[in-house]
Amino acid sequence: MQGIDAQLSQLAHRRKNLPQVSALDELRRERETVHARSVQAQTKVSDLTADQRKADGEVAAVRARRDRDQTRLDSGQVTNPKDLQSIQNEIVALDRRIGSLEDAELEVMEELEGAQSELALATDALAALDARIAEELGGLEDATSEIDAKAEALRAERGAAVERVADPLLTLYEKVRNSHGGVGAAALRHKRCEGCRLEINGADLREIASKPSDEVLRCPECDRILVRTHEAGL
Ligand SMILES: [Zn+2]
Structure with a gap:
């Protein structure tokens, strides 16, 4: 039964320390970083898209005003030289304004392109990470169910073993196991207790040798x- 229990705790340890668990931890941390980057890029794209639309609107408004001025000028209805001069001056000023607005718009568009490719990179990286996470999860599921199947078989074996052990001995075993790091019973091999790994002295060995073979013995060193x-080396 001790052998079965040792295997069970080994399986539980393996289940907790599967390589996929730490790989998934790392991948999820990486994903968080990339996701933050993607959110940042998305915000930048939205902001710059709004900026570009606004710049578009501004250019269109100034251009409309310039076109109105030009139409008035071309219509021949304005004859006063002072008014004509003032309209011409305004057209020159509006052309300059259109030029600088278009420069600014171009800058926004370049920045937007940068943010868009940043976003595309982050999106690709997220997709790649998600694929790797899915792969590790699949591996984890396979490894876990394999361990669970083994543990289930061992528990069935343990159940059968329990039937063969007398109640008081079983109680003692569980008690010692709980207080001795999961090892309630240990083999005596070559004069050594395999629970505490200490060699048992001659006097104790002689006493052990004198006991009937069905008597329950305890290690004089660790009490298992x-x-x-x-x-045994007796
Ligand atoms: Zn011992």
């Missing part, structure tokens, strides 16, 4: 249930 083997 001591199971005599063929190579």
Whole structure:
């Protein structure tokens, strides 16, 4: 039963320390970073798109005003030289304004292109990370169900073993196991207790040798249930 319990705790340890668990931790951390980058890029794209639309509107408004001025000028209805001069001056000023607005718009568009390619990169990176996470999750599921199947078989074996052990011994075993790091019973092999790994002195060995083979013994050093083997060294 101790052998089964040792295997069960080994399986539980393996289940908790599967390589996929740490790989997934790392991938999820990486994904968080990339996701933050993608959110940042998305915000930048939205802001710059709004900026570009606004710049578009501004250019269109100034251009409309310039066109109105030009139409008035071309219509021949304005004859006063002072008014004509003032309209011409305004057209020159509006042309300059259109020029600088278009320069600014171009800058916004360049920045927007940069943000868009940043966003595309982050989106691709997220997709690649998600694929790797899915792959690791699949591996984790396979490894976990394999361990669970083994553990289930061992628990069935343990159930059958429990039937063969007398109640008081089973109670003692569970008690010692709980207080001794999961090892309630240990083999005596080559004069050594395999629970605490200490060699048992001659006097204790002689006493052990004198006991009937069905008597439950305890290790004089660690107090675990001591199971005599063929190579006990008695
Ligand atoms: Zn011991």
